[in-house]
Amino acid sequence: MNILLRVLLLAVSLGALVFVLVKIRKSQVQIDNAVFWILFMLVLVAVSVFPNIIIYLSSWIGIESPANFVFLCIIFLLLIKVFLLSLHASKQQYQIQKLTQMVVINEFHKKTGKPADSGESPGHLPDADTN
Numbered sequence: 001m002n003i004l005l006r007v008l009l010l011a012v013s014l015g016a017l018v019f020v021l022v023k024i025r026k027s028q029v030q031i032d033n034a035v036f037w038i039l040f041m042l043v044l045v046a047v048s049v050f051p052n053i054i055i056y057l058s059s060w061i062g063i064e065s066p067a068n069f070v071f072l073c074i075i076f077l078l079l080i081k082v083f084l085l086s087l088h089a090s091k092q093q094y095q096i097q098k099l100t101q102m103v104v105i106n107e108f109h110k111k112t113g114k115p116a117d118s119g120e121s122p123g124h125l126p127d128a129d130t131n
Contacts, residue, residue, distance in 0.1 A: 009048035017041035036081060 020037045023029045029037070047054055047070070058069035109115065 006048055006051060010045065013041055013044040013048050017045065040077065 017038070020029070020034065020041060024031075024034045024038075051066075054066045054070055058064075058066040061069065063069045063072070
């Protein structure tokens with residue numbers, strides 16, 4: 001690998017690592033997300049310092065071009081990250097739905113004057129036509 005390209009890759013990797021660390025310090029990134037990005041940036045720094053790792057791994061797996069191996073690995077890692085974010089979003093959507101249902105039930109009980117423990121199940125929503 002060309003030395004200029006290695007220096008550029010190292011500078012960009014270190015810059016991205018510093019950017020992530022600054023965002024963590026300002027509490028703009030959650031710790032679980034920050035760990036992923038720190039590890040990702042450290043791998044990029046390691047690859048820029050030791051590019052022979054990629055060449056060795058790509059030949060060991062049987063991929064002809066080390067660039068294809070890098071793209072494959074990055075795509076795979078980002079797909080995993082997207083899947084984990086999707087799981088997190090689904091969990092939050094379920095929690096929001098449950099919280100909304102609880103608020104509607106509490107408002108219904110305030111309007112009707114019935115106590116909240118009147119035997120209705122917490123998942124049961126009152127009909128929309130009852131006022």
